[in-house]
Amino acid sequence: MGSSINYPGFVSKPNQTVTPSPIFHRENVKSKQGAARSKLSLALQIQKTDNDEGPEPLHKDGAEGADSDSDYSSCDEKNEESLIDYKPGGYHPAFRGETYNNGRYVLVRKLGWGHFSTVWLAKDTVSHAHVAMKVVRSDKVYTEAALDEIKLLQRVSTRDGSLGAFYDASKHILSLLDNFNHTGPNGKHVVMVFEVLGENLLALIKKYEHRGIPAMYVKQIAKQLLLGLDYMHRKCGVIHTDIKPENVLMEVRDVEAIVKMVEFLDKQKRDQRKVHRRATKSSVDTPIATNVSSRSSPSVSRERASGRKVRRHTLITGSQPLPSPLSSTNFFEMKAQMMGQSLPRPMPSTSKSNTSGGEEEQVTNSLSSLEISSCTDDRVEEEIRTETDVIQIRIADLGNACWFDEHYTNSIQTREYRSPEVIVGSEWGCSADIWSAACLIFELLTGDFLFEPDEGHSYSKDDDHIAQIIELLGDIPVQLLKTGRHSRTFFNSRGQLRNISKLKFWPLKDVLHEKYKFSVEEAQTISDFLLPMLRLNPKERADAGGMVNHPWLNDTVGLNGVKLDERELYGGGADIPGWYREVAGQPRH
Numbered sequence: 107m108g109s110s111i112n113y114p115g116f117v118s119k120p121n122q123t124v125t126p127s128p129i130f131h132r133e134n135v136k137s138k139q140g141a142a143r144s145k146l147s148l149a150l151q152i153q154k155t156d157n158d159e160g161p162e163p164l165h166k167d168g169a170e171g172a173d174s175d176s177d178y179s180s181c182d183e184k185n186e187e188s189l190i191d192y193k194p195g196g197y198h199p200a201f202r203g204e205t206y207n208n209g210r211y212v213l214v215r216k217l218g219w220g221h222f223s224t225v226w227l228a229k230d231t232v233s234h235a236h237v238a239m240k241v242v243r244s245d246k247v248y249t250e251a252a253l254d255e256i257k258l259l260q261r262v263s264t265r266d267g268s269l270g271a272f273y274d275a276s277k278h279i280l281s282l283l284d285n286f287n288h289t290g291p292n293g294k295h296v297v298m299v300f301e302v303l304g305e306n307l308l309a310l311i312k313k314y315e316h317r318g319i320p321a322m323y324v325k326q327i328a329k330q331l332l333l334g335l336d337y338m339h340r341k342c343g344v345i346h347t348d349i350k351p352e353n354v355l356m357e358v359r360d361v362e363a364i365v366k367m368v369e370f371l372d373k374q375k376r377d378q379r380k381v382h383r384r385a386t387k388s389s390v391d392t393p394i395a396t397n398v399s400s401r402s403s404p405s406v407s408r409e410r411a412s413g414r415k416v417r418r419h420t421l422i423t424g425s426q427p428l429p430s431p432l433s434s435t436n437f438f439e440m441k442a443q444m445m446g447q448s449l450p451r452p453m454p455s456t457s458k459s460n461t462s463g464g465e466e467e468q469v470t471n472s473l474s475s476l477e478i479s480s481c482t483d484d485r486v487e488e489e490i491r492t493e494t495d496v497i498q499i500r501i502a503d504l505g506n507a508c509w510f511d512e513h514y515t516n517s518i519q520t521r522e523y524r525s526p527e528v529i530v531g532s533e534w535g536c537s538a539d540i541w542s543a544a545c546l547i548f549e550l551l552t553g554d555f556l557f558e559p560d561e562g563h564s565y566s567k568d569d570d571h572i573a574q575i576i577e578l579l580g581d582i583p584v585q586l587l588k589t590g591r592h593s594r595t596f597f598n599s600r601g602q603l604r605n606i607s608k609l610k611f612w613p614l615k616d617v618l619h620e621k622y623k624f625s626v627e628e629a630q631t632i633s634d635f636l637l638p639m640l641r642l643n644p645k646e647r648a649d650a651g652g653m654v655n656h657p658w659l660n661d662t663v664g665l666n667g668v669k670l671d672e673r674e675l676y677g678g679g680a681d682i683p684g685w686y687r688e689v690a691g692q693p694r695h
């Protein structure tokens with residue numbers, strides 16, 4: 107759902123690594139991540155204190171299938187939601203095995219979390235397929251935002267024909283499958299049900315260690331992103347307003363097979379741990395039982411009891427997104443392990459796995475389409491190639507989205523992806539998404555933010571942001587300054603920045619060549635591709651559909667024939683209602 111600006115109690119997620127912007131750094135001040143960390147560590151301190159007391163058990167006996175020994179209990183809490191937000195109006199204390207919507211959905215594992223919700227993998231007992239369930243915080247403000255999100259999702263999920271003659275671009279936007287309410291100890295929560303996707307693009311950026319993702323993949327992501335945005339803007343009249351790597355998710359090809367794989371491997375780990383614990387327990391128990399039975403060691407029993415208690419009472423579950431071949435370093439190891447374990451061989455007598463032979467065989471069969479063993483026939487090779495070379499992405503998190511004729515707020519976009527018109531407080535529209543998309547594509551190619559503003563002693567983050575934009579793209583158009591509600595804060599009457607005087611101009615193609623070592627030709631092509639989407643005047647910014655036709659995207663794997671003939675390359679979206687400002691009096695799409 108939304109970015110850190112719209113709702114109270116909102117903190118940045120600590121997952122975005124701070125990387126240097128290509129732009130001149132004025133002064134080094136405390137990082138955004140540092141600030142987020144300190145809030146989270148406060149939450150963790152509170153959590154520690156709470157745990158000493160022991161919160162109300164969540165996984166009570168009645169929780170069918172709740173597994174206190176699951177991998178999830180050992181989560182890295184620093185990267186999860188804060189315990190202090192588990193209170194009335196806050197997150198629902200969801201757990202593995204919990205049922206929703208009169209038993210239709212059963213929670214399997216946690217996939218992720220956001221400031222508005224926790225997101226879970228669930229089994230739909232009606233369709234027998236897995237789904238992703240977003241359980242929203244119950245406070246009124248979150249509930250209202252979720253109800254708006256549902257309306258927007260319903261609009262974009264309605265597949266009403268293709269934009270071009272052959273292409274259904276709605277498949278690049280996350281589909282809403284169901285929604286309902288769920289009541290728990292913290293109130294009534296809106297629940298949204300989606301198809302299951304894999305990791306987000308930040309995971310991919312991290313997998314390539316912030317050194318940039320190969321252009322072959324970036325082109326696929328860029329083209330699909332533009333097709334998805336064109337569909338949203340032109341067909342649905344919806345503006346996303348928060349395009350960034352975290353909000354673009356990769357598909358996992360065979361969800362059911364991958365769920366079986368990860369569940370099987372997790373179960374195996376748990377079984378191994380149980381065996382290990384039993385073995386440790388008996389070696390610890392024996393001397394106590396025989397020697398000091400009447401005064402059993404208080405430290406040992408307390409430790410054991412509290413160890414059990416901590417696991418049972420774990421409130422925050424570790425996120426486990428489904429692995430995808432491209433972003434998970436251990437995807438193939440997991441598969442190899444899975445396939446290795448599936449070989450018919452006698453079970454060791456000490457390790458009584460609860461997995462039946464039948465179940466194992468079923469898992470193996472379902473994974474056969476993913477097998478990468480020594481088979482060499484063409485079909486298998488093609489499958490492997492497809493698995494690793496072709497990415498499918500979907501734009502997710504419409505929690506901050508709005509309509510072309512109804513903007514809910516002017517505080518839009520996450521800082522690094524925020525457009526100049528929004529910073530100066532001028533009018534904005536669909537074209538604000540295009541700015542963010544260009545920032546995102548640059549980040550995929552280089553691993554760095556395009557703009558990473560910071561505050562200094564004498565200037566604000568906004569000052570620095572505007573200065574970085576000017577350094578890269580030139581002066582902010584006078585029209586934008588005239589209409590910007592905040593322009594006077596940043597600019598004097600002569601149109602000069604008030605708080606920053608020394609600017610270092612560094613055009614994009616030079617940044618790409620000099621800093622990121624693209625060849626001169628590549629730097630020129632990429633710059634030609636990105637600059638029309640970074641036009642400072644939102645009215646003139648190139649629209650998504652036209653950019654789909656850019657020559658840089660011609661050889662995009664899986665999409666090389668796809669063009670939108672009705673859109674003009676580098677054309678602005680003058681014909682798209684709400685392109686650069688909120689409009690009234692036009693019928694909704």
Ligand SMILES: Nc1ncnc2c1ncn2[C@@H]1O[C@H](COP(=O)(O)OP(=O)(O)OP(=O)(O)O)[C@@H](O)[C@H]1O
Nearest residue numbers: 107108218219220221222223225238300302303503
């Ligand atoms: N359909 C899905 N399939 C798999 N994982 C998902 C899906 N939807 C969301 N997630 C995971 O859950 C996380 C949170 O989802 P989302 O961003 O929609 O929640 P939010 O509470 O609105 O968060 P935010 O703070 O980012 O606005 C995502 O980053 C992703 O890891």
